[in-house]
Amino acid sequence: MRTFTTRSLVAATALAALGLAAGAVQAQTATLYWDSNFQGRSQSVTGATANLSSSGFNDQASSLRLEGRWEVCENANFGGRCETLDGAVRNLSDWALNDRVSSLRPVSGRPDRPDRPGRPDRPGGGWGGGASATVYRDANYTGAETRFDGEQQNLVATGFNDQISSMRLRGRWEVCADARFGGSCQILEGDIRNLSDYGLNDRISSMRPAQGGGGGWRPDRPGGGWGGGDRGPRITVYRDANYMGSSSDLRGEQPNLSAVGLNDQISSMRMEGRWEACTDANFGGRCQTFDGSVSNLASQLMNDQISSLRPVRDGWGW
Structure with a gap:
C-alpha cells in the first residue's frame, strides 16, 4: 500500500510539472496589428494558433509584438514558409511576410519538427551537425x-x-x-x-x-581525396588573365602550390568539373568553388591569391 501511494504521488508530481511547463509555453502572447509600426486594428492570441481565419487576421498582419520566440507561418497548421521571430517586429515586409501570416505558435519547449526543410535529421536535409x-x-x-x-x-x-x-x-x-x-x-x-x-x-x-x-570533402576520410599524379580531374592554370602566360596542367588535390612553383601566381584557369580554390595552403583561408573556365580571377577577388586547389567530389547527396 505504501509503495502504491508513493508511486502515485511521484506520478502526480511529474504530471503536474509537465502541466506547468506546457502552461508556461501556452501563456505566451502574440499581438498582431493590421498595419506596420503596431498601428491599426489589433488582435492578441495566446499559445499555438493553427488558423487565424477565426480571428479575422488571416493574411492581415503587418507588425507583431511577441512574448518570447514564436514560429510564424504562411499557411494554416504551421505549413508553408515559417520564420522564428521574437520581440517587436515593426514591419513584416522585412521578412517577406506582410499580409501573409496564417498560423503561429510559441517555440519554447517544443522539439524541432523532423519534417522541417533543412533539419539535419531529415532525409536530404542539412549537413553540418548544428551548422x-x-x-x-x-x-x-x-x-x-x-x-x-x-x-x-x-x-x-x-x-x-x-x-x-x-x-x-x-x-x-x-x-x-x-x-x-x-x-x-x-x-x-x-x-x-x-x-x-x-x-x-x-x-x-x-x-x-x-x-x-568542413567546406568540402576531406582526403583523410574513407573514399575521400582524389590523390595526385594521374588520378582525378585536370585543371590548367595560367599566370596571366585570358589564359595567357606560362601554364601548367595539374591533376588531383594540390595542398600547397609552392611545391609546383605556382603559389599566388594564378590569374586564369580552365578545368574539368568543379574545383575548390583556397587562399592558404592545405585548403585554408578563403575558399571558392569554380565550375568551367575563369578568364580573369580578379573578378572573383582571387587573382594571384591561390595557394591550394582540389577537385570537388560528386556524390555528396546535393
Missing part, C-alpha cells in the same frame, strides 16, 4: 535578419535573394551567386561584417552547410 547561418540585409549585422539551419536552394522564397550584406556563421557554409548552388560559389565561416570584401554583397541566391562542417 546555422544568421544573415543580415545590411553590413555590420544590421537591418532585417533571418536564420537558416539547413540548405537553401533558392533564397527567393525567403525574401533574402540578392539581399544579404553580412552574416554570422556557425560551421563552414558554401554560398553561391545563383539558385541551386550554381554560378560562383565560396566557402565562408565565422562572422562576416561586410560581404563586399568577398565580392558577394547582395549577390547570394543559395547557400548550404559544407559537408561535415
Whole structure:
C-alpha cells in the first residue's frame, strides 16, 4: 500500500510539472496589428494558433509584438514558409511576410519538427551537425535578419535573394551567386561584417552547410581525396588573365602550390568539373568553388591569391 501511494504521488508530481511547463509555453502572447509600426486594428492570441481565419487576421498582419520566440507561418497548421521571430517586429515586409501570416505558435519547449526543410535529421536535409547561418540585409549585422539551419536552394522564397550584406556563421557554409548552388560559389565561416570584401554583397541566391562542417570533402576520410599524379580531374592554370602566360596542367588535390612553383601566381584557369580554390595552403583561408573556365580571377577577388586547389567530389547527396 505504501509503495502504491508513493508511486502515485511521484506520478502526480511529474504530471503536474509537465502541466506547468506546457502552461508556461501556452501563456505566451502574440499581438498582431493590421498595419506596420503596431498601428491599426489589433488582435492578441495566446499559445499555438493553427488558423487565424477565426480571428479575422488571416493574411492581415503587418507588425507583431511577441512574448518570447514564436514560429510564424504562411499557411494554416504551421505549413508553408515559417520564420522564428521574437520581440517587436515593426514591419513584416522585412521578412517577406506582410499580409501573409496564417498560423503561429510559441517555440519554447517544443522539439524541432523532423519534417522541417533543412533539419539535419531529415532525409536530404542539412549537413553540418548544428551548422546555422544568421544573415543580415545590411553590413555590420544590421537591418532585417533571418536564420537558416539547413540548405537553401533558392533564397527567393525567403525574401533574402540578392539581399544579404553580412552574416554570422556557425560551421563552414558554401554560398553561391545563383539558385541551386550554381554560378560562383565560396566557402565562408565565422562572422562576416561586410560581404563586399568577398565580392558577394547582395549577390547570394543559395547557400548550404559544407559537408561535415568542413567546406568540402576531406582526403583523410574513407573514399575521400582524389590523390595526385594521374588520378582525378585536370585543371590548367595560367599566370596571366585570358589564359595567357606560362601554364601548367595539374591533376588531383594540390595542398600547397609552392611545391609546383605556382603559389599566388594564378590569374586564369580552365578545368574539368568543379574545383575548390583556397587562399592558404592545405585548403585554408578563403575558399571558392569554380565550375568551367575563369578568364580573369580578379573578378572573383582571387587573382594571384591561390595557394591550394582540389577537385570537388560528386556524390555528396546535393
